[in-house]
Amino acid sequence: MTHELLIADKSTSSWSLRGWLAFRAFDIPVRVQTARLYHDGFAAEVEAFAPGARTVPVVRTPSGAVLSDSLAIGWHLAETFPEKGLLPEDPVARADAMSLVAKMHSGFTALRTACPMNLRTGWAEFEPSDAVLADLARLDLVWGRAIEAHGGPWLCGAYSLADAFFAPVATRIVTYDLPVAGLSLAYAKAQVADGLMRQWRAMALVEDPEETVYDMALDRRPFPAPAPLAARAVESGPSENATCPCSGAPVTHFMAVKGRVFGFCNAHCRDKTVIDPEAWPEFRAIYAG
Numbered sequence: 001m002t003h004e005l006l007i008a009d010k011s012t013s014s015w016s017l018r019g020w021l022a023f024r025a026f027d028i029p030v031r032v033q034t035a036r037l038y039h040d041g042f043a044a045e046v047e048a049f050a051p052g053a054r055t056v057p058v059v060r061t062p063s064g065a066v067l068s069d070s071l072a073i074g075w076h077l078a079e080t081f082p083e084k085g086l087l088p089e090d091p092v093a094r095a096d097a098m099s100l101v102a103k104m105h106s107g108f109t110a111l112r113t114a115c116p117m118n119l120r121t122g123w124a125e126f127e128p129s130d131a132v133l134a135d136l137a138r139l140d141l142v143w144g145r146a147i148e149a150h151g152g153p154w155l156c157g158a159y160s161l162a163d164a165f166f167a168p169v170a171t172r173i174v175t176y177d178l179p180v181a182g183l184s185l186a187y188a189k190a191q192v193a194d195g196l197m198r199q200w201r202a203m204a205l206v207e208d209p210e211e212t213v214y215d216m217a218l219d220r221r222p223f224p225a226p227a228p229l230a231a232r233a234v235e236s237g238p239s240e241n242a243t244c245p246c247s248g249a250p251v252t253h254f255m256a257v258k259g260r261v262f263g264f265c266n267a268h269c270r271d272k273t274v275i276d277p278e279a280w281p282e283f284r285a286i287y288a289g
């Protein structure tokens with residue numbers, strides 16, 4: 001039996017990203033379903049998945065328990081899979097990681113409210129309020145102390161639940177071009193460049209409808225990350241590979257990159273790879289081969 005996770009739109013649902021990373025960053029098997037946030041059927045979809053739940057992420061455990069909060073999900077996974085490294089082994093680092101998770105879960109409200117996560121775009125000339133600047137100063141303190149105390153590269157040494165929780169905050173630092181200390185900026189950029197974040201964002205661009213809910217009265221600028229390898233969907237093969245790098249099934253959909261053609265077993269596999277080919281280790285392997 002596998003855990004089941006219900007999330008919402010990947011471009012904008014920051015809590016969903018935390019829940020998803022709590023599984024995927026630690027290689028914990030999970031079956032994922034998506035409900036559309038801000039659509040009429042959302043509440044009913046959540047209720048059908050887990051009676052009594054109101055928000056995402058929400059998890060159904062193999063034993064039938066419902067976990068309807070990211071903090072509970074993270075804690076449950078850390079307890080159930082102690083070998084997966086959600087929390088550091090060292091007791092001090094472990095306590096720090098939980099403290100960071102809790103700080104994130106209950107804090108940085110001004111920043112989170114003023115700068116909604118939107119992985120589709122960067123924003124130009126955002127003017128942070130005093131309350132947002134205070135949150136950013138606190139972030140500098142909290143991130144800086146953790147990275148210095150545990151030696152980096154992540155908050156508590158190796159990637160932990162604390163980093164999964166702060167990932168959506170890191171995206172705001174770069175998309176809103178927020179003023180933070182050098183160490184915080186480097187940490188935020190490392191978060192956005194992380195392979196799983198790139199996968200999440202590629203799926204967001206393929207799956208999510210263009211929503212206006214989080215539009216800002218600001219000019220847009222390109223999403224601030226290094227340009228991915230340029231690729232495009234093409235109508236037909238032949239492709240270098242006979243089976244899909246995602247599923248191993250025969251190829252039916254095609255992508256061209258640098259004069260070479262690769263195949264996939266469906267449009268979703270192909271399109272998420274077109275967005276950012278090098279985010280996907282299985283594709284990287286056949287590309288390098």
Ligand SMILES: N[C@@H](CCC(=O)N[C@@H](CS)C(=O)NCC(=O)O)C(=O)O
Binds near residue numbers: 012055105
């Ligand atoms: N404290 C919750 C917050 C979850 C949350 O607010 N999720 C948002 C999506 S990002 C949601 O489901 N909103 C729907 C609603 O509030 O009706 C957690 O940690 O999981």
